[in-house]
Amino acid sequence: MLDELRQTCRRLLQDGAVQAVIGYGRASPDDPAVPVFISKPEDVDQLVWDDRCFANLTKYLSRKEVLSLGKLAICVKGCDERALLVLEKESQIDRSQITVIGLACDGVGQPRLAKCESCDVHMPRRADIVVGKATVPDADAGAKRYAEIEEFLKRTPQDRMAYWKKELSRCVKCYACRQVCPMCYCRQCIVDKNRPVSISTSATLKGNLAWQITRAFHLAGRCVGCDECTRACPAGIDLRLLNLSLAKAAEENFGYRPGMDPDAEPIIGAYSQQDHEEFIR
Amino acid sequence: MNEANVFQPKIIAYVCNWCTYLGADLAGTNRLEYPANVRIIRLPCTGRIDFNLIVKAFERGADAVLVSGCHPGDCHYTAGNYHARRRWILFRQLLETLGIDANRVHFSWISAAEGKKWQQVITEITEKTKALGPYTAYREICQEC
Ligand code: SF4
Ligand code: SF4
Ligand code: FES
Numbered sequence: 001m002l003d004e005l006r007q008t009c010r011r012l013l014q015d016g017a018v019q020a021v022i023g024y025g026r027a028s029p030d031d032p033a034v035p036v037f038i039s040k041p042e043d044v045d046q047l048v049w050d051d052r053c054f055a056n057l058t059k060y061l062s063r064k065e066v067l068s069l070g071k072l073a074i075c076v077k078g079c080d081e082r083a084l085l086v087l088e089k090e091s092q093i094d095r096s097q098i099t100v101i102g103l104a105c106d107g108v109g110q111p112r113l114a115k116c117e118s119c120d121v122h123m124p125r126r127a128d129i130v131v132g133k134a135t136v137p138d139a140d141a142g143a144k145r146y147a148e149i150e151e152f153l154k155r156t157p158q159d160r161m162a163y164w165k166k167e168l169s170r171c172v173k174c175y176a177c178r179q180v181c182p183m184c185y186c187r188q189c190i191v192d193k194n195r196p197v198s199i200s201t202s203a204t205l206k207g208n209l210a211w212q213i214t215r216a217f218h219l220a221g222r223c224v225g226c227d228e229c230t231r232a233c234p235a236g237i238d239l240r241l242l243n244l245s246l247a248k249a250a251e252e253n254f255g256y257r258p259g260m261d262p263d264a265e266p267i268i269g270a271y272s273q274q275d276h277e278e279f280i281r
Numbered sequence: 282m283n284e285a286n287v288f289q290p291k292i293i294a295y296v297c298n299w300c301t302y303l304g305a306d307l308a309g310t311n312r313l314e315y316p317a318n319v320r321i322i323r324l325p326c327t328g329r330i331d332f333n334l335i336v337k338a339f340e341r342g343a344d345a346v347l348v349s350g351c352h353p354g355d356c357h358y359t360a361g362n363y364h365a366r367r368r369w370i371l372f373r374q375l376l377e378t379l380g381i382d383a384n385r386v387h388f389s390w391i392s393a394a395e396g397k398k399w400q401q402v403i404t405e406i407t408e409k410t411k412a413l414g415p416y417t418a419y420r421e422i423c424q425e426c
Contacts, residue, residue: 153377161380161418190333199333206340206423213336213375220371242378249374254367271363273353275370281389281402 001104001132005075006044008101008129012073013041018099019070022060024053035060039069049075049132051108055180056226058083061093062185073099077108078121078134082224082259083182085126089266090222092185102127104134114240115227118144126262149244164209170235171208173201177215177229177239183222190214216242221250221267224259290344290410292319292403295330297361300351300392307396315400316407319347326350328361332372335386339419345385345410347402352390362390384409385416 009021025036025046033053036046037060058080060066076084081102088095102124107116120142122134152160175191178184191201191211199214200207215229216239223243230240250256253276254267296302302323308315324330327350338346348369356362369388376383387406391398410416 149378157377157380157382158418159380160378164379165422198331199337200340209379209422210333210336210340213379214333217332217372217375220368220375242375245374245378246371249371253370267367269364271360271367273363275363275366277353277366279369279373279388280366281387 002047002049005049005101005103005131006047008131009038009047009073010041010044012099013038013044017071018073020066021047021073021075021101022057022066023047023075023101024049024055024057037066037069047075049103051106051110051112053077053103054108054113054228054231056080056083056182056228058087058182059180059228061087061098062182071097071099073101075101075103076124076127077103077105078124079105079115079119079224079226080182081124081126082121083226085259085262086183086222086224086266087185099129100124100127102130104130104132106134113227113231114148115225118142118147121260146244146248149241149248152241153245164212165205167237168208168212169205171203171211171237172235173203173208173211174234176232176234180228180232181219182226182228183219183224184215190218212237212239212242215239216246219243220246221254221256222258223247288411288415290318290407290415291342292345292347292406292410293338293343294319294321294347294349294403295334295338296321296323296347296391297326297330297350297357298323299326299357300355301349301389301399303393304391304395304399307393308399309396311396313396313400315403318407318410319403326356326358326361327365328356328358330365332368335372339381339385339416340423342420343385344413344416345387345406347387347389347406349389349391349402352392355392381419382413382416384413 012018020037020039023036024033026048027034033048035055035057038044057074087093105122118141120137122137124130190198199210227240256264256267330348335346350362373383389402
């Protein structure tokens, strides 16, 4: 599959169909793959593909310096590809200008990441070129999608609050969770605005909680569950759990999963007069 | 317990300029009495009432928060309240996940003609919050800093 990937990219570069390929490379043998930006056909041998290709490369499509490379091809796994659709729906990318190379994926990480256990998109569905063949996911793979959050919600509210207090007290406000997120493309993040200061930016429990509420909620109905934030967090905070709870709410209330259906209208920035309101007085 | 020791909840009401604020105003001009526990903060529209403001109210020691605006179909900006309603549905799930007491976050539609409803809603929320007691869980977080 790797040969096929390299050949595909070589051809794209040689033909001038694209000026650069965003893919995975290896900086050191024991570490996760790093993003590489290949612009010469002879460099395609730097590309790798294995179960340590964690990064969601779609993040780079909102970077000026990357866009300045010219026409782009990008390697995506099934979960990353969902991010592309959200970016397209939010008018952040011009999909027709990007060559999408879908990588058939059987999961990443040893052991497999939690997201891969319940993944139902092993084969990218809307890529221009698909490389490889993945095992077909079990029909009920998706059923476990919200298992962790459902388990968590069985705890008492006091217990849940205590959990977040304990976890978020470790946050150092590095904002790595934001930097890796393909959906965090604001030119200026709300926490970087200081006139006025709208949320507490101190690295205290109060500020940390305010930050994660903000991050999680700004991604409500948009997060595709690539879990890059959770992987990036140096404090090992399970941000996935927060994201899952909003993904669950989006699916339960609006039958919507971000990045899944090109015909579905995004739920944020739209509304329906039929939205339920039994909780409103 | 003497009067001074009775728990008086602090309730923050974020209201839209065009309906609920005028509803509250009408309650006033009609001399309708309602508990003085509510602090009204006026914003252009429910669509502008950022969830961060709800969090901020708790940070500053609110015992309950009310967000209120025009009835569906009546928003001054046509659809601000529809957008807001959708976000509230999702936001309530986030509150639940974080273990923040959803019984302390209230939503209502109160029109400019509903001075009476304003009186009722504020009275109800005040009674309910008195029964729940002070909301210390979030306040503690902020004191630890
Ligand atoms: S979630 Fe699916 S597509 Fe994404 S890395 Fe895991 S198995 Fe691959
Ligand atoms: S990555 Fe982790 S430590 Fe850094 S800001 Fe996000 S939650 Fe805090
Ligand atoms: S102006 Fe009242 S809700 Fe929009």
